[in-house]
Amino acid sequence: MIVFDLECRAGGHRFEGWFASSEDFASQQGGGLVTCPTCGAPEVEKALSAPRLTRKGNQLPAVSAKPRAETAQSVASxxxxxxxxxxxxAVAAVQTEMLKSSTWVGENFAEDARAMHYGEKDHAMIHGRASPAEVQGLIEEGVPVAPVIVPVVPPGEVN
Structure with missing residues (x-):
């Protein structure tokens, strides 16, 4: 994965985008799939940024003996x-409560959301996976969708 610093040309908003490659970014940008998360403008360009350098495998720092929860807290703060x-x-807590009354539909998210929108299925709270192209299609059809802000581990993938 490559992380690019991106900038909205319409509003000057800066944000990160993760792509499989430079070509993947160019393809998604050309297809109108890269939009500003703040204002929705499609005029998004790569912003000037410093390169992100990682250490070589033989230069990794020593592993800390801190408990996992303490390490996560120090990284988060x-x-x-x-x-x-x-x-x-607070956002994670609200999302957790909302997901308790939502059903995981996995890869069928776009199909199920569309079916509910057109009255082919009963309305229900659902969450699942959808590609950027599927999400764009739903938005263009007027199907109400929203991203899950805090990453969710799908059922059956918890170790």
Whole structure:
């Protein structure tokens, strides 16, 4: 995966985008699939950024003996201000509560959402996976969809 710093030309909003390759970004951009998450504008370009260099495998730092929860907390609160950490925790809590009354439909998300929109299925709260192209198609058809803000581990994939 490659992480690009992107910039919305319409509003000057900056954000990150993850792509399989530079060609994948160009293909998605050319197909109108890359849009600003703040204002929805399709005029998105790569922003100037410093390269992200990683260590070689033989230069990895020593593994810490900290418990896993403490390590996750130190990573989450590292560069973020405490207010941002609190906000993210609140968003995660609200999402967790919403997902309790939602059904995981996996790869059938786009098909099920569309069927509910057109009255072919009873309306219900669902969540699942959809490709950027499927999401774009749903949006163009007026099907109400929203991203899951905090990543969700699908049922059956928990180790």
């Amino acid at each position: 590292g560069p973020l201000p405490p207010e941002a950490v609190a906000m993210l925790k």
